[in-house]
Amino acid sequence: MKDILDCSLLAHNTFGIDxxxxxxxxxxxxxxxxxxxxxxxxxDMPFIIVGEGSNLLLTRDYEGIVVHSAICDxxxxxxxxxxxxxDDVFVSYGSGVTWDDVVAESVSNGWHxxxxxxxxxxxxxxxxxxxxxAYGAEAKDLIFDVxxxxxxxxxxxxxxxxxxxxxxxxxxxxxxxxNKYLITHVTYRFSRTFTPDLxxxxxxxxxxxxxxxxxxxxxxxxxxxxxxxxKLPDPKVMGNAGSFFMNPVIGRDVYERLxxxxxxxxxxxxxxxxxxxxxxxMIEQCGWKGRSLGRAGVHDRQALVLVNxxxxxxxxxxxxxxxxxxDVKAKFGIEIHPExxxx
Numbered sequence: 350m351k352d353i354l355d356c357s358l359l360a361h362n363t364f365g366i367d368x369x370x371x372x373x374x375x376x377x378x379x380x381x382x383x384x385x386x387x388x389x390x391x392x393d394m395p396f397i398i399v400g401e402g403s404n405l406l407l408t409r410d411y412e413g414i415v416v417h418s419a420i421c422d423x424x425x426x427x428x429x430x431x432x433x434x435x436d437d438v439f440v441s442y443g444s445g446v447t448w449d450d451v452v453a454e455s456v457s458n459g460w461h462x463x464x465x466x467x468x469x470x471x472x473x474x475x476x477x478x479x480x481x482x483a484y485g486a487e488a489k490d491l492i493f494d495v496x497x498x499x500x501x502x503x504x505x506x507x508x509x510x511x512x513x514x515x516x517x518x519x520x521x522x523x524x525x526x527x528n529k530y531l532i533t534h535v536t537y538r539f540s541r542t543f544t545p546d547l548x549x550x551x552x553x554x555x556x557x558x559x560x561x562x563x564x565x566x567x568x569x570x571x572x573x574x575x576x577x578x579x580k581l582p583d584p585k586v587m588g589n590a591g592s593f594f595m596n597p598v599i600g601r602d603v604y605e606r607l608x609x610x611x612x613x614x615x616x617x618x619x620x621x622x623x624x625x626x627x628x629x630x631m632i633e634q635c636g637w638k639g640r641s642l643g644r645a646g647v648h649d650r651q652a653l654v655l656v657n658x659x660x661x662x663x664x665x666x667x668x669x670x671x672x673x674x675x676d677v678k679a680k681f682g683i684e685i686h687p688e689x690x691x692x
Contacts, residue, residue: 350384351375351419358415362402363470364666365588365657370411377419377445379505382498382531385416389500396528397692401447403470404479404590406691408663416531418444418474423454426493426536436541439493444474444532448481451537456566460539462491464566465546467573470584470591474532478522480515484573485549489515493538497530506530518595518688545569549617551576580651588657589648593670594628595688607681628677628685629653635676645669667691 356373359365371394376382389396395413399405420443438460442451448471452463465486475481476488477495492515495508513520522530543566547553555572556564564572582589596617604624608614611634617625632638632652639649644661646669648654655666670687678684 350377350381356415358399358402358407358411361399361415361417362405362407362590363584363588364402364406364590364661364663365584366407366661366663368407368410368663370413370415372414373417374414375417375419376531377421379420379496379498379533382418382420382533383503383505386498386500386503386531389414389416390503398474398528398531400444400472400475400478401470403584404475404689406590406663406666406687406689408667408691411692418472418532420445420533422534434540438539438541439536440539441496441534441536442473443534444472444477446473448472448476452570455537455539456570459541459543459566461541461543461566462486462539463537464569465549465552465573467570468577473535477513477532477535478520480518480520482518483577484552485546487515487517489513489520491537491539493536495532496534496536497532499530501529505533517598581654582648582650582656587648588661589654590689592629592653593655593687593689594632594653594673594685596625596628597683597685598623598625599683600624603682626683627653631677631681631683631685632673635673635680637673637676642669642672647673663691 353373355369357367357369359367374385374388376385392414396416398416422443424441426439426441449468451473452467455463465484469481469483471481477492481488489510492510495513497506499506545564552572555576561568598619601622601624604616615627615630619625629652637647638652640647641658643665644658645665646656646658648656655670674685
């Protein structure tokens with residue numbers, strides 16, 4: 350177990366902000382997670398739990414404890430009683446495993462369902478907290494159960510998918526369960542049958558441009574990766590946290606009024622009464638794409654991504670995103686919210 354005082358968090362946030370914390374704890378096993386839970390339960394310092402830091406904006410040094418999982422094991426799980434078909438495959442991953450490694454391995458082994466989630470940054474534990482999603486797929490479509498250590502008691506507990514109350518970028522781990530558990534493992538349910546979902550964004554168009562009508566799982570994964578790399582900056586080159594804002598869901602009546610005003614307004618139907626509007630499109634319509642405030646800016650290829658152009662502080666990013674929120678509200682009457690956790 351790592352236990353470091355006055356620790357730099359530069360390696361634990363993809364925005365590239367060199368903030369520090371008073372104490373850094375990292376566990377590699379369930380037993381170590383129980384030890385960390387005991388430390389947290391007895392400490393009077395605040396604490397936060399981080400993964401890769403790809404969904405984190407640090408605005409200051411953190412006067413508390415930062416906790417990270419380095420559990421990186423994997424196991425096939427026998428869950429025949431819960432299988433919906435003979436095609437189901439259950440695999441448990443440690444919460445510190447890199448998410449895209451899960452996708453790569455699943456595609457390689459013929460375990461399907463995660464292809465559209467390729468190249469999303471972060472770790473397995475964060476997938477269960479954030480309900481990561483992209484291109485019409487979400488982690489909740491795959492998560493079977495979550496194993497965690499309860500911080501107050503040190504007990505190992507198990508939550509099933511329905512217990513977590515997953516919704517768009519939401520779970521109970523972000524609300525009433527926040528800082529109550531240390532996630533140690535997540536079990537995913539994959540399928541041996543490949544059923545590609547090509548109807549979100551420009552997936553189908555990108556495949557057809559390569560002469561592919563019916564893709565293999567590998568072809569779909571590689572296409573998703575190419576799409577993401579074409580419009581999203583590499584955080585190792587330019588600090589960022591991926592999609593900074595959530596796409597707002599509005600009433601159909603609000604959408605119809607706006608669609609009459611803005612011809613060709615992109616949208617995705619959620620249900621009969623609700624429509625999802627791309628936040629990036631609204632930000633671009635407000636003229637923010639490619640612009641900067643100080644050393645923080647909006648990426649020139651994807652307006653949903655805020656970037657550190659070099660040496661930006663967390664406060665500079667806050668100033669930028671608050672102005673963007675104001676401008677979108679003024680133009681469209683819609684309030685957008687950060688997807689990123691601001692500390």
